[in-house]
Amino acid sequence: MAFLQLKSVGQTYFSKQTATTALEDITLSVSEGEFVSFLGPSGCGKSTLLSIIAGLLRPTSGTVTLRNQIIKEPHAKIGYMLQQDYLFPWKTIKDNIMVGLKLQNCLTKERIDYTFSLMKEIGLHDTLDQYPSELSGGMRQRVALVRTLATSPQILLLDEPFSALDFQTKLKLEDLVASTLSEHGKTAILVTHDIGEAIAMSDRIILFSTKPGRIFRTFPVSGHLRKRLPFEARQHPDYSVMFQQIWEELEQIEQNDTE
Ligand code: ADP
Numbered sequence: 001m002a003f004l005q006l007k008s009v010g011q012t013y014f015s016k017q018t019a020t021t022a023l024e025d026i027t028l029s030v031s032e033g034e035f036v037s038f039l040g041p042s043g044c045g046k047s048t049l050l051s052i053i054a055g056l057l058r059p060t061s062g063t064v065t066l067r068n069q070i071i072k073e074p075h076a077k078i079g080y081m082l083q084q085d086y087l088f089p090w091k092t093i094k095d096n097i098m099v100g101l102k103l104q105n106c107l108t109k110e111r112i113d114y115t116f117s118l119m120k121e122i123g124l125h126d127t128l129d130q131y132p133s134e135l136s137g138g139m140r141q142r143v144a145l146v147r148t149l150a151t152s153p154q155i156l157l158l159d160e161p162f163s164a165l166d167f168q169t170k171l172k173l174e175d176l177v178a179s180t181l182s183e184h185g186k187t188a189i190l191v192t193h194d195i196g197e198a199i200a201m202s203d204r205i206i207l208f209s210t211k212p213g214r215i216f217r218t219f220p221v222s223g224h225l226r227k228r229l230p231f232e233a234r235q236h237p238d239y240s241v242m243f244q245q246i247w248e249e250l251e252q253i254e255q256n257d258t259e
């Protein structure tokens with residue numbers, strides 16, 4: 001049984017005058033504990049697909065199932081993290097990280113302690129009484145990660161969570177997110193347009209083509225890279241080989257696009 005299964009998922013956006021097909025015939029499955037990246041040029045439907053998996057958007061065709069249950073609406077089992085951290089500026093960090101638990105009515109001592117332990121793990125335990133404006137962009141994304149993990153989702157959906165950060169912060173955060181997710185055995189889907197990030201972080205990369213968004217190619221990442229943290233993976237010879245290969249495929253997608 002596949003953990004997450006997408007069957008012939010399609011999405012067309014309708015307006016009064018136009019119909020835009022953002023996604024067509026997306027079929028894929030993700031195993032429990034797997035880290036998959038959706039890679040592709042802007043506009044190929046990556047965020048649309050993530051919203052569908054999150055249950056925020058009903059696909060115009062096809063189905064998404066998590067452990068054989070059709071996803072029809074947002075779900076506590078699914079955690080969603082975006083480019084912007086969406087922390088509430090008027091709440092302390094402590095109140096921000098408890099938001100999900102509060103909404104789900106499960107502010108038990110056990111859950112609260114677990115959330116504090118996550119804050120310790122990511123090295124921000126001493127910021128609990130501060131406000132988001134007092135933290136750097138990278139720190140805020142780490143807080144957003146804790147908030148997402150606090151409710152123990154079975155799957156994490158990450159939509160370009162590092163793209164607003166400077167390069168050094170991004171590299172550090174990639175390692176932190178990768179190690180935290182693997183320690184907690186989480187399944188994750190990362191949306192990115194950054195080839196290097198996809199290679200360094202994933203077990204498998206799914207490359208999308210545009211107009212409409214379709215699966216163009218799937219690349220398994222070598223064991224050598226998978227067993228390393230992202231920063232170290234970037235130094236491995238397999239990394240540049242794979243980078244070159246995906247780069248060429250992306251060039252082809254862009255060429256097809258302009259034809
Ligand atoms: P990506 O995340 O890969 O950049 P998106 O999923 O945001 O791509 O968008 C895919 C396509 O769907 C684009 O052509 C975009 O303009 C269109 N689109 C996205 N959201 C909407 C919407 N709410 N209404 C109409 N068209 C949309």
Ligand code: MG
Nearest residue numbers: 046047048191
């Ligand atoms: Mg997007």
